[in-house]
Amino acid sequence: MSFQAPKGTFDWLPPRSEQILAVREALVAPVRRAGYGYVETPVFEDTQLFARGVGESTDIVSKEMYTFPDKAGRSLTLRPEGTASVVRAVLQHGLHNGQLPVKLWYSGSQFRYERAQKGRYRHFWQVGAEALGAEDPALDAELVVLGAEGFAELGLTGVRLLLNSLGDKVCRPAYRAALQEFLRGLDLDDDTRARIDINPLRVLDDKRPEVRAQLAGAPLVVDHLCAACKAYHEEVRSLLTAAGVAYEDDPRLVRGLDYYTRTTFEFVHDGLGSQSAVGGGGRYDGLSEMLGGPPLPSVGWALGVDRTFLAMEAEGLLSGDEQGRAPGLVQVYGVALGDDARRRMFLLVDELRRAGVSADMAFGGKGLKGAMKGADRSGARFALILGERDLAAQAVQVKDLTTAEQTEVPLAQVVDVLKGKVQ
Ligand code: HAM
Numbered sequence: 001m002s003f004q005a006p007k008g009t010f011d012w013l014p015p016r017s018e019q020i021l022a023v024r025e026a027l028v029a030p031v032r033r034a035g036y037g038y039v040e041t042p043v044f045e046d047t048q049l050f051a052r053g054v055g056e057s058t059d060i061v062s063k064e065m066y067t068f069p070d071k072a073g074r075s076l077t078l079r080p081e082g083t084a085s086v087v088r089a090v091l092q093h094g095l096h097n098g099q100l101p102v103k104l105w106y107s108g109s110q111f112r113y114e115r116a117q118k119g120r121y122r123h124f125w126q127v128g129a130e131a132l133g134a135e136d137p138a139l140d141a142e143l144v145v146l147g148a149e150g151f152a153e154l155g156l157t158g159v160r161l162l163l164n165s166l167g168d169k170v171c172r173p174a175y176r177a178a179l180q181e182f183l184r185g186l187d188l189d190d191d192t193r194a195r196i197d198i199n200p201l202r203v204l205d206d207k208r209p210e211v212r213a214q215l216a217g218a219p220l221v222v223d224h225l226c227a228a229c230k231a232y233h234e235e236v237r238s239l240l241t242a243a244g245v246a247y248e249d250d251p252r253l254v255r256g257l258d259y260y261t262r263t264t265f266e267f268v269h270d271g272l273g274s275q276s277a278v279g280g281g282g283r284y285d286g287l288s289e290m291l292g293g294p295p296l297p298s299v300g301w302a303l304g305v306d307r308t309f310l311a312m313e314a315e316g317l318l319s320g321d322e323q324g325r326a327p328g329l330v331q332v333y334g335v336a337l338g339d340d341a342r343r344r345m346f347l348l349v350d351e352l353r354r355a356g357v358s359a360d361m362a363f364g365g366k367g368l369k370g371a372m373k374g375a376d377r378s379g380a381r382f383a384l385i386l387g388e389r390d391l392a393a394q395a396v397q398v399k400d401l402t403t404a405e406q407t408e409v410p411l412a413q414v415v416d417v418l419k420g421k422v423q
Pocket of ligand 1: 114305
């Protein structure tokens with residue numbers, strides 16, 4: 001019997017796994033340059049944190065959580081997102097009593113029991129950034145700009161930004177009532193009717209054509225914003241325009257989590273089939289209070305690393321080097337013939353590594369042909385070939401694997417020579 005990774009999950013293997021590391025790094029580089037500090041929270045939390053934070057009526061909480069009792073009978077849940085955990089950590093450690101906003105970024109696995117398909121996984125990776133404790137349109141704009149810069153850093157050109165405002169506790173109730181009244185007049189199934197009472201905004205997000213057709217005349221939240229929310233939203237929009245970040249107003253943008261207030265946004269890419277969102281976020285001014293904390297107006301986003309990778313693939317940004325080889329893990333690959341040469345090579349690759357040159361060598365007693373094949377497959381730029389005769393002459397053959405050009409270099413100088421060549 002052999003095992004398979006669970007449905008909706010997959011493995012990242014070399015050389016693609018190197019590329020996914022680079023994608024994660026590039027997506028968070030802009031927030032790291034903007035004073036966001038790294039936070040790591042547990043992969044599982046008290047189930048109630050997500051039930052209260054993300055919202056009981058969301059698909060995430062009602063259908064998609066990996067929830068289990070631990071051996072002491074506590075109900076724990078594998079995190080489906082990072083925001084609730086970050087707010088929990090800030091409150092638990094009193095970070096909000098210091099300098100505000102508290103700016104944090106994270107990177108990690110998330111778990112949602114969704115219908116698995118391309119771009120929609122049960123185990124996926126997000127990088128995220130949250131700024132807690134300030135109500136300032138410049139902070140919303142900063143995060144949007146930094147998110148857009150992350151995608152730009154990777155060379156992506158097909159990412160579009162959708163922007164909306166969901167109002168606040170002043171104007172949302174009146175909008176909600178207007179929306180409920182409109183929805184109650186439609187021809188909908190019982191499940192959807194039930195949703196009108198619990199979370200009418202979610203009905204706006206229904207993807208079924210027969211429902212969509214009826215939603216054409218639905219009241220829009222932008223038409224119901226109070227003066228303060230309207231002014232706030234205008235300021236966010238004008239800062240984005242001033243920063244040269246293109247956005248599209250999307251009055252129908254509804255996010256899948258309940259904690260949002262005011263600014264909401266999504267980064268979408270059209271090369272991913274039905275899953276177009278490569279990232280999303282917004283302001284969540286009430287979340288801290290929902291979790292038992294003080295008022296802590298905050299804003300943040302999470303970017304989907306797996307979907308960003310798919311978007312890069314769709315834009316042809318992930319091909320190998322000019323020869324079509326996948327990027328190698330090492331710069332240098334050692335091929336030694338004979339026991340003495342092998343012993344010397346063992347020391348030489350270690351010396352190279354300590355000098356900052358990445359190096360590997362042929363293991364398993366292969367002959368010259370097999371070892372040279374290993375050198376080619378490794379993706380290394382240079383092969384070091386050491387035979388008994390070379391060893392006697394205290395020299396090594398350095399072969400440039402891209403040009404097949406070979407030169408003899410004294411063993412005593414080879415580390416310096418290679419250092420010069422690979423930098
Ligand atoms: P979200 O929109 O649920 O927001 O997820 C953010 C991103 O994670 C999505 O745009 C998508 O790229 C990726 N993602 C979500 N579900 C999946 C999946 N099943 N498979 C692959 N990728 C997926 C949040 O999680 C919020 N915590 C964002 C936020 C932070 N809001 C404020 N601060």
